[in-house]
Amino acid sequence: MTERPTTSPGGQAVDEQHSALLSLHARAADHLPDPGLIPGFRRVATGPALRTLAAASTDDVPVSARLGVLGDLARAGFPEWETEEQAYRELADSVASARDGVATDHLLEDLRHSAGEDVRFSTLRSGRALPHEEAAFVGEDVCTVRTVQIGGLEATWVFSEFETDAPFEKVAEWIDPRNWPQRGPLLFKAMDLVGATRPVDLGPPGDVHWHAIFREEVQLVTRVHTLLHCDYWREGDRAAGMTYDLALSLDDEIDVDRGFLLVNDVGPVRRVKALKIVGFKKSLWDTLAGLVCPFWTDWVKAAVQGGGTSTPTTPGPATTTGEDVDSGKDRCPWLDASEEWIDFMGESARSYLDLFEDMGKKAAPGATTKDLADNGRRLFSQLAKDWAQAWTFGLETMGEVAKKGMEEGILPPDSSRTGAQAASSTGPAAAPGAQPAQVSTEATEGTVILLENLATEDSPSVSDLVSIEAGGALIPAGDITTDVETIGGTARGVRLTVPTGSLSPGLYVGQVTSRPEASPVPVQLYISRSSPV
Structure with missing residues (x-):
């Protein structure tokens, strides 16, 4: 018998189907936070969890969510298949019985095939028989999670980016927050206008451009309630977007809730982006916020209704917006910055290299040199103090760093800048004793x-x-x-x-x-x- 947890950010228990989904996704993916950290939560064993989802109505657990968890389990080699084969078949059969043209054996075989080889599930016979929005992204990563700070508050960054041939109108409808509960029922339980029967038109006449306050009920780990300020904008049939920000946490559980959705046509490419930044008042829930990924992914899939091909793109060496396109650079700029220190300080600075490499491993993908100063503030402060007396470059400046630490906002030396060169220029390394560059540290x-x-x-x-x-x-x-x-x-x-x-x-x-x-x-x-x- 499944034990039901007793507490949550909003004080409610995690429902039975949600517990089963969390348990299975965590079983399949080591990178997800441990749901066992949720107070009162008890993992549901693989067999009972599979059967719970198989028995649920498709209103409570959509076909897309069943395929999503089966795809993740397939990538993990169908854990406990030897003892729980029948339970796996029951969940696969619940998909086959809900959709014409899908057979249980073929479905399980295609899931194995797509997990074991570089083949998209949506291109195999079971995937082709399913609506595209259900088959898209099965067994693929379309959810990037990292930790950020906003105004000194810790928050979790959840980001997706993909290209699709889904009709522009369908994607634009998905972007409209009034459609979120219908497009993503696992994540969005309610999205109700507050104080008005329709959004306020921002004009000009004829443009689709409005803003409104919504009462949002969303299931991150369990249900939380907020008032969101939302703005929607559309430019014909080539671009549409909306942005949202927290107006009030009705449960007093959340400090930060902001983000955007965007569809944009560039030549033949239709690119879609979605970002949510959420921060809880209790640090435990920030630790667990990554558990939203499977439910977020299920909602993201709803953006591609009517399409035939949808491909996740990997966010590249990004600024903090996560909007940059992959430039093909694999090197972590944190290590580049460490080498700048070494170039200036000589071989005696090599003892710090291990620290920099460790920082590079822990850094978010695409961190810039500016990120290095933000994230390594304490490390560089200590390094500056250690070497302030010995370093012959910019002694006056380094003296200030030694006294006040990196909170002064001074970057490590940049060997590409000399004298008063602008931050965007390049040049030979400065000679010891030259005046240090005035490098802007503005975000x-x-x-x-x-x-x-x-x-x-x-x-x-x-x-x-x-x-x-x-x-x-x-x-x-x-x-x-x-x-x-x-x-x-x-x-x-x-x-x-x-x-x-x-x-x-x-x-x-x-x-x-x-x-x-x-x-x-x-x-x-x-x-x-x-x-x-």
Whole structure:
């Protein structure tokens, strides 16, 4: 008999089906947090958990969620198959009986095939017989989790990015928060307008652009209740987005709840992004927030209704927005920064290398040198104090660091900068005794926009970026840095970087042009005001 847990962020028990899903996903994936840390939670054994899900109605546990957990279990080699084969068959049969053209034996065989080889489940016979939104991402990773800070508060970053051929209209409907409970019933239990019968139109006339306050009931580990400020914006049939931020935690359980959803057509590519940053008042729930991934993934799958092909993309060497495109760089910039220290300090600094390497292993993918200063503040402070008297480069500056630590906001020396060179310039290493560069430590965020036929010698221009929220806060074009980058070895794009010190979080939109005679391309940039931990 399944034991039911007794407590949660909101004080409720985790329901039986949710407990079964959590237990199986945790059984299949070592990287997920241990649900056993939930006060009162008891793991459900593999066989009983499989049978619980098989017996549930498809309203309570959708077919997509059954396939999701079976796909994860297949990647783990179907744990305990020898003793629980019948239970596995019961869950697979619950899918087959709900969908025409799917056979239990074929389904289990196709799940094994896709898990053991580099073949997408959606391309196999069972996957082709299922609606695409149910077969998409089975056994694939489309949920990235990391820890961030917002205003000194710890939070969990949950991010997905993928390309799809699903109709634009279907994705735009998924972005609308009024449709979340229907598109993601495992995660969103309610999304009700507060104080109005319809969202407030932000105009201009004819545009789909509005904002509203919603009462949200969401099941992260168990149910929590919030008021969310949401803004929705759409640009014809090529881009749509919404941004949300916490207005009030009705349970007094959450400090942070913000993020965005976006669909954007760039040439033949339809790219979708989704971000949620959530932080709990009790640190235990921040530790466990990664357990939302299976339920988040089930909701994300609903974005691809009507499609035939959907492919997760790996977030590249990102700024904190997670919006950057993979540039093919594998090297961790934390280690690059450590080598800059070594270049300046000589071989005696080698004793610190192990510390830097450890930091590199723990860093979020794509951490920048700026991230290094944020995340390694204490380490660099100690290093600076240790070497302040011995280092002959910038003794006056290092003296201040030695007294006050890295809280002074001084970066490690950058061997690519000399004298008063700007942060974007490059040059030979400075000689000992030269005046240190004035390096800005202001927080920045950005994104990379793919541009067709962009040449390395082009100088792209960007418009002002305007927030989609009421009031239309503006990022002046003069504050935006543009740099041409090669992406994935062939394509090119423009990296847009903005200082975020005075900006409100939210989605900002505008245009970028590769050259004067070219057509402008839409830009969407989400400012999260977060930093990696």
